[in-house]
Amino acid sequence: MADLELLRADHAPAVLDFEIVNRAWFARSIGDRGDDYFDHFADHHAELLADQGAGHRACYLLVEDGVVLGRFNLLLLGDGVAELGYRVAASSAGRGVAT
Template sequence: MDSFKVRELQDTDAQALLEFEVRNRQWFESHIEPRAPEFYSLQGVAEHIASCLGGLASGNWHPMVILDNDQRIIGRANLKSIDTAAGCAEVGYRIDQQAAGQGLATFALKRLIHEARNRWQLGQLVAFVYEQNLGSQKVLARCGFLPAPDDADHSTANERRFVLSLLADDVTA
């Protein structure tokens, strides 16, 4: 993974992020909920970035991008709904279709675990994955996430909820 770099999202990423999202739109929408059509414009992505960075400044969002050797965005990784009082957050990631299967999702998730533990001092991470997204479920399992019991307050009919305790001694990160 030396050829990849993870860094925080920046306001100057709008064009590169738009290209990443457009290039992978169909791929992503086969695995996750589609974005609103207005997102897919330079203005839409710039507004999205501003929102993410506002969330970072207020401490409830940690947006990151994954770059290849050419500094092209090939993935995203986010801590969402950070609740430092409760000690938990939700993880999310998306990897370029052309880079899938190279371990980037695992790489990104391990970085999120590191940030959650060391920067945010969180004790638990949660992920929601569509039932048919077996690849993402494998990534979560590889990083120590466990399926949570069915809970009407936290899952939908099409999603599974996974949880990782960062307090455990055997956490992978």
């Protein structure tokens, strides 16, 4: 069974693996993050955690047996408003994990 987990520092290897494994899938549907993202992944992950700690974001992973099936991020805009961004692994597409 998959669990929704608040993003943590120790998720970094699983998130990077998720992004690498699904890079071509994402590039076809929502655009490629570019090499800079992968070259500086640790910095990007730390920035998300810092934003989350400051109350600017809420970042979640859908994880099953240590494998990330999806990422779900809320950019907290204030006044109870948030912008949702998400990515779902190719292997999980069409299974309702984002509903």
